[in-house]
Amino acid sequence: xxxxxxxSLQKITTNIPGFDHITCGGLPRYRNTLISGTAGSGKSVLAxxxxxxxxxxxxxxxxxxxxxxSPGKIRANVASLGWDIKRWEKEGKWLFVDAxxxxxxxxxxxxxxxxxxxxxxxxxxxxxxADRVSVDSLDxxxxxLSDRASVRQELSAIALALGQMKVTSLMTVERxxxxxxxxxxxxxxxxxxxxxxxxxxxxxEKRRRTIEVLKFRGAVxxxxxxxxxxxxxxxxxxxxxxxFELTQESSEERVTWGNEGLDAMCDGGLFRDSISxxxxxxxxxxxxxxxxxxxGGLNSGERSLxxxxxxxxxxxxxxxxxxxxxxxQMEKEGRLKVICHYPEIMGLEDHLNSMNKTISExxxxxxxxxxxxxxxxxxxxxxxxxxxxGLVATIKGQQIAGLFTSTTPTVPGGGSVTEAHISSLTxxxxxxxxxxxxxxxxxxxxxxxxxGSQHDKDIRELIIKSxxxxxxxxxxxxxxxxxxxxxxxxxxxx
Amino acid sequence: MNKYLFKLYITGESPSSSRTIANLRKxxxxxxxxxxxxxxxxxxxxxQLAEEGKILVTPTLIKEFPLPVRRIIxxxxxxxxxxxxxxxxxxxxxxxxx
Numbered sequence: 001x002x003x004x005x006x007x008s009l010q011k012i013t014t015n016i017p018g019f020d021h022i023t024c025g026g027l028p029r030y031r032n033t034l035i036s037g038t039a040g041s042g043k044s045v046l047a048x049x050x051x052x053x054x055x056x057x058x059x060x061x062x063x064x065x066x067x068x069x070s071p072g073k074i075r076a077n078v079a080s081l082g083w084d085i086k087r088w089e090k091e092g093k094w095l096f097v098d099a100x101x102x103x104x105x106x107x108x109x110x111x112x113x114x115x116x117x118x119x120x121x122x123x124x125x126x127x128x129x130a131d132r133v134s135v136d137s138l139d140x141x142x143x144x145l146s147d148r149a150s151v152r153q154e155l156s157a158i159a160l161a162l163g164q165m166k167v168t169s170l171m172t173v174e175r176x177x178x179x180x181x182x183x184x185x186x187x188x189x190x191x192x193x194x195x196x197x198x199x200x201x202x203x204x205e206k207r208r209r210t211i212e213v214l215k216f217r218g219a220v221x222x223x224x225x226x227x228x229x230x231x232x233x234x235x236x237x238x239x240x241x242x243x244f245e246l247t248q249e250s251s252e253e254r255v256t257w258g259n260e261g262l263d264a265m266c267d268g269g270l271f272r273d274s275i276s277x278x279x280x281x282x283x284x285x286x287x288x289x290x291x292x293x294x295x296g297g298l299n300s301g302e303r304s305l306x307x308x309x310x311x312x313x314x315x316x317x318x319x320x321x322x323x324x325x326x327x328x329q330m331e332k333e334g335r336l337k338v339i340c341h342y343p344e345i346m347g348l349e350d351h352l353n354s355m356n357k358t359i360s361e362x363x364x365x366x367x368x369x370x371x372x373x374x375x376x377x378x379x380x381x382x383x384x385x386x387x388x389x390g391l392v393a394t395i396k397g398q399q400i401a402g403l404f405t406s407t408t409p410t411v412p413g414g415g416s417v418t419e420a421h422i423s424s425l426t427x428x429x430x431x432x433x434x435x436x437x438x439x440x441x442x443x444x445x446x447x448x449x450x451x452g453s454q455h456d457k458d459i460r461e462l463i464i465k466s467x468x469x470x471x472x473x474x475x476x477x478x479x480x481x482x483x484x485x486x487x488x489x490x491x492x493x494x
Numbered sequence: 495m496n497k498y499l500f501k502l503y504i505t506g507e508s509p510s511s512s513r514t515i516a517n518l519r520k521x522x523x524x525x526x527x528x529x530x531x532x533x534x535x536x537x538x539x540x541x542q543l544a545e546e547g548k549i550l551v552t553p554t555l556i557k558e559f560p561l562p563v564r565r566i567i568x569x570x571x572x573x574x575x576x577x578x579x580x581x582x583x584x585x586x587x588x589x590x591x592x
Binding site for chain 1: 554571
């Protein structure tokens with residue numbers, strides 16, 4: 001018999017990018033979620049965005065209960081995120097409940113409860129027919145309470161009352177440290193049905209923001225910390241690491257490298273949706289291979305996208321012109337997009353977000369990133385790994401052909417962090433090597449692996465001419481190229 | 495005529511509400527020489543008034559006149575604090591000294 005779960009919790013889609021993925025569908029409906037984080041961890045942004053997304057994407061309305069900042073300050077704070085609260089207030093979609101304690105202060109003379117606070121929220125919810133309520137932050141209210149028992153009692157009362165109003169709500173609380181006690185009084189997280197922790201940790205001189213669903217009573221969610229970034233004009237964007245699912249179909253269709261020799265080495269060409277890694281030391285010809293790859297795409301009519309983190313636009317144009325393709329003209333025609341950035345201009349989460357955006361807007365059939373390892377220097381190794389996984393997920397998910405280049409640290413070549421992170425995610429690995437032979441520097445190219453296809457096992461000569469790259473004959477009689485120590489082997493008949 | 499003006503915000507007809515009203519009346523009768531006017535507002539029945547007054551907790555007592563406006567929260571069981579909060583304590587001392 002089929003088992004159904006009629007009582008399982010319904011969730012509401014928040015529409016906050018990536019958030020619904022890590023929460024497995026959004027926030028539990030009509031329940032209360034506690035957001036805990038240190039100062040500057042993004043609690044208020046999340047609280048405001050929870051309402052903003054509902055207003056913008058599903059025409060719902062929300063009540064924002066502010067206990068610390070004045071409504072005017074909040075309107076100004078979120079303006080840079082592209083949210084026009086004033087307009088929403090006029091449209092009756094956003095209502096403030098100003099729960100800040102009056103400046104003239106007050107005297108405490110006996111026991112009290114938050115009845116008026118709740119009555120005002122209930123009134124506001126009724127006035128604008130709100131679906132969502134954000135309370136930012138509870139600390140201002142709790143700081144007047146004397147002991148943990150009353151914090152617990154008041155919080156339970158607030159959570160219960162919000163639940164009865166048939167709204168889905170978020171409440172923020174501040175924590176003193178990134179790790180350790182979740183909330184100031186140590187009881188908030190026990191009372192709340194759902195707890196989400198935001199962190200803003202300094203790691204190797206870089207700030208890293210993460211979001212973690214700590215608990216969802218009676219509902220599933222993804223485990224662990226997920227990086228996020230706060231983007232001007234957008235708000236919070238969560239980068240869901242676990243979204244990489246190997247469910248996409250695998251294409252049998254082959255596309256050209258744009259080079260006969262490379263196609264021949266790969267048994268006729270690349271698979272339509274394959275991720276390729278070209279690795280090699282400085283000067284082995286990685287950028288040339290990447291440009292050749294983009295040229296190949298353009299010449300067979302594919303929209304192509306090149307992210308360049310090492311060379312300038314002019315240098316790329318010049319190389320491509322030599323190879324016989326006018327990138328400048330192609331860009332004007334809208335068939336190509338070249339994005340040149342210094343890796344240092346922003347953090348990796350922001351790079352990933354902007355790359356994802358470019359990909360979804362431009363809809364390319366082919367993407368090259370030159371080089372992936374240049375981005376390694378702006379992040380910790382953990383962030384970098386997350387970045388690579390995120391980018392591969394996007395490319396795979398949209399069935400785009402992708403090529404990454406990676407610079408190995410030593411001239412003869414060898415292992416790099418990039419390779420370690422990405423090799424298992426790639427379908428095709430090409431290694432480029434420098435080798436010293438008979439008193440001159442020569443280049444070598446080899447296909448290390450190619451999923452689902454036969455490939456050339458030879459280590460071949462790679463010749464870079466001004467007109468393009470040429471795959472030469474195999475380097476016979478030389479051993480140790482891959483190891484970085486080429487040694488001439490005597491011919492068998494000598 | 496120096497009539498005191500009070501507003502008291504409460505939540506429904508709870509034991510705490512009636513206790514607070516009783517406490518306030520007793521303080522007024524015992525300690526105040528002049529007349530007073532008390533408006534009782536039930537925030538569950540008139541939440542918009544709580545919104546206008548930016549009231550957060552119940553009970554909240556507002557002394558609107560004479561100025562300055564004073565705000566006291568709690569069930570008013572602590573008489574000394576109420577008097578100090580209303581700035582009646584000083585008046586009383588002044589009166590006594592005169």
